[in-house]
Amino acid sequence: MFVRSNGNRELIGRSLFIKNIQESVTHSAFTIKLRFTSNQVIPRFYAYLFRSSLMRQTFSAQGNGTNISNLNQGILSNLEVPLPPLPIQHKIAAILSAYDDLIENNTRRIEILEEMARSIYREWFVNFRFPSHEQVQMVDSELGLIPEGWEPVKLGDIAQDIRRSINPDLINPETPYFGLEHLPRKSIALSEWGTASQVQSTKLFFHKGEILFGKIRPYFHKVGVAPVEGVCSSDAVVIKAKATDYFPIVLACVSSEEFVAHATQTSQGTKMPRANWDVLIKYPVVIPPLPLLYQFNEFVQNTLAQIHNLIFKNRNLRQTRDLLLPRLISGEIDVENLDINTDQIAA
Structure with missing residues (x-):
């Protein structure tokens, strides 16, 4: 096709x-x-x-x-x-x-890691079935029943929108660039990106580890963690946790189905609805006691490190494959006498 x-x-x-x-x-x-x-x-x-x-x-x-x-x-x-x-x-x-x-095997591993992280977030922070939850009493709060010792807050209390606008003329053309087309659907793994030379419009600067969130409908489900430092489209929100310990909670929250639905329902505008950060900061979040928070953080940070490692492995594999491709096609690399198993390649 x-x-x-x-x-x-x-x-x-x-x-x-x-x-x-x-x-x-x-x-x-x-x-x-x-x-x-x-x-x-x-x-x-x-x-x-x-x-x-x-x-x-x-x-x-x-x-x-x-x-x-x-x-x-x-x-x-x-x-x-x-x-x-x-x-x-x-x-x-x-x-x-x-x-x-x-590449496909690594991509499957990324999907499995992400699904594990989503499942744990849903079990712990939505269904409140965290380790030893049977021993914790549920109490009333402004958000309804939550485990005793958990703190109800708003997203804006733990996260902020970072708007570092930068003149395109001042950007190194080879700086990594993320447009909405580079943000994958329902995945936090940002494995593809272009360069700043490809786009001349105003861009936002972000640091490695910050969260990119597509703010134009229907791209609210496009959320990812930057594996490198670079610039992104102004149609994205750059989200940063106000404290390191809050980062995994912020990431899990803004990439959840519930948050995406909320962003969709509260979007503003007719021709091109956009998410409003001033509205999103009011989204309710619950913070667990520190021991449980640290346990969740360690899991998420380790998972994210594995995902980013696989992202760069795949990029290296693609670059090597793409360098080989023209040399194989042109005959520069002669394969006639190579002993290669071709059973998996259908005629």
């Missing part, structure tokens, strides 16, 4: 390899489908070929139109591509797939 039409010419020809679909699906009118008819073709090999910088440049140059660039069937049909022997296609696809398999 290729991006057929987009206002950003650089996105034209961006592709996705589809495999093992077990049900009927449809695709957007802004995409175009390519299906091979030759039995001398390994589709996954060409999926990698179409990712190469040379092919991406070709697609960008071929896109026609004025305000909207387009890729059509005529351009795809007339596209000249190499046709290596099947064994070579198999081997190249197998080499590059090995990197993708490692």
Whole structure:
């Protein structure tokens, strides 16, 4: 599947390899489908070929139109591509797939870590089934029944919105940049980012470890912890805990389904509803006694460290794969005599 039409010419020809679909699906009118008819073709090999910088440049140059660039069937049909022997296609696809398999495994590990953290937050801070909860009495509070010794506060008591606006002309072009498109859906793992050179609008500066929250509807579920220092879109809120001990509670709170629902319901504006931090700071939060807070903090900090470690492993794997790709495709690296298991690469 290729991006057929987009206002950003650089996105034209961006592709996705589809495999093992077990049900009927449809695709957007802004995409175009390519299906091979030759039995001398390994589709996954060409999926990698179409990712190469040379092919991406070709697609960008071929896109026609004025305000909207387009890729059509005529351009795809007339596209000249190499046709290596099947064994070579198999081997190249197998080499590059090995990197993708490692990336996929690391991504699954990130998902498991995040799910564990969400489950513990929900058990401890929503259902109040924390360690030794049977021995703690429930008492009345302004938030209803909460465990004795827990303190009800507002989000604004433990977190703040940091607005460090910076002139784009003063930013190093290679500074990491996070737009809303880089924030993943329902995940705190910010594994993709661009550079400041890609966007000329006003940006917000953030430090490593601060929380980025998409404030434009429908992006309220886009929340992540910055693995690096950089700049982000002004359509994001940069959230910082007022004290280090509060950081895990703040992170768990603003990434919870309940908070996302609250941000959606209280958003302001008609054409482009936005979350209002002055409203969000009133969101209720409960703080447990210090021993339990420290126990939760240790778990979250260790989990976050593992997630960030996996993020950088995946980035290194992608960079290595992308460096290998053009050299394998061009034949600069000869794979003909390499003993490679290609059983997992379907014809």
